[in-house]
Amino acid sequence: MKIRLFTILVLTASLLACSKTEHLSPDRPGSEPDYKEELTDSSMRFDGLGITLKYDDGGILFDESDDGCIAITRLSDDFRIEFNPARPSLTVSGSSMKLKSVNLQEKDGVRWYRLDVDGSQLPVFIVIDI
């Protein structure tokens, strides 16, 4: 009886330990999420915060001013995103988003900005090739 109870306890503890490890695994230091897919796609777009604006869809105006500010406007309804990489700021239709970090990768004239936005689990990608 004692041996059976001990076995059950060990098995239960093992199961609990396994499930906890799986749950924590994505947050462990050094285990950065894989964004290879986003970084191999060089099409101009804004993707994040539940919003996708693709240049190729048409009707999306991509504008870059000489001071580096990027503005993406959907002409059908004036939905507009403004991003200033120099003094990092992101505005979505006039609403300011708090940025935790901004990373830039550049290749063949295409720039990938990866923005970590406060309150959003997934990063925002802004890909620019103007």
Next chain:
Amino acid sequence: MNRFLLLFLCAIFCSPAICSAESGFEGLDGKGIAQKIADEYRPLKYLTTDKELRSAVARYACLDNGTYFDYFSNSTALKLDKLDLLPVAAKQWWSESMWTLVSSDLNNIVPANFDVASNRQDYIPGLVTEVIYDNGQWRSGIGYIDGFDTNVFEPADNLKGDFARIYMLMALLYPQQLWLNRGVMLYLSTYPFLNKYGRELLMKWHREDPPDEFELRRNDVIRDVQGVGNPLVEYPELAEYLWGVNVGELFDEDSEPSAEVPGTDIRQPQPLKAVYSKAEDRCIDLKSPYVEAGASWSIDDRAVSDPIDLNGVGEGRHELKYRGLRSHGKLIITVVP
């Protein structure tokens, strides 16, 4: 002696009477005009008490026969006490802190009978298609906007321009992020501050009902009391550079007013859009509130000038690119039969 002569000449040529003829908007594009209005046309003095507001309103609303004008119903009241002081742009559109400014700005306040507030509520302006309230002058009910049925109100025809210029000014002076959360709205939180619906509706009303003597008198009182008036009443052509036919151009005070008057056969330029129909659109107008004035354009890497004749553009997708002094960008459009 010469020095005194010079001072005398300076005094004459720099006197307010002469300088007042200049708008100060010369050479600015729509964005620059919007910025200047935001910077320089907020009241220097806000009217914070009902007594102050009533005293100021009485100065313009009192007609020659001693009665007071009801801005909604085109009628009059024997005493100003018989009229409500109603905000044109409604309270629900602003945060509490911003509302303290908006509600104290005489530009946004008009005298109206006491039935108006309950029938107008916080409705946006629009064309009423299903009437719920109608007093023969203004009405409220349901309107159809961008695929949605929504509550709207419609001012009397001879006051539509007055209302349009008030709504335009409020959008420029007091932008708010909370407009994002409203369903159907006419305002944007950032430049150009009016969305497509707002631009089309308010520009239509602005053109059809230009400032008249009464509106100019109202504006004179506002300028006298608050230090600044409504620039869209003083220089109505500014609105065309902000949202109309002159978007993408620099304001030229000396230019003749546009000959493109609604109701005539002359075509009005349309801002850039995603899809052009050969059957319905004659041209692609290279104008947008989001593109700086004076930019040079290309379509499929071929330089073009404004406007592009659609007859010379094949059906399918095309890439428009532009480069201005301060910015550059691009856009894909589709041309259909």
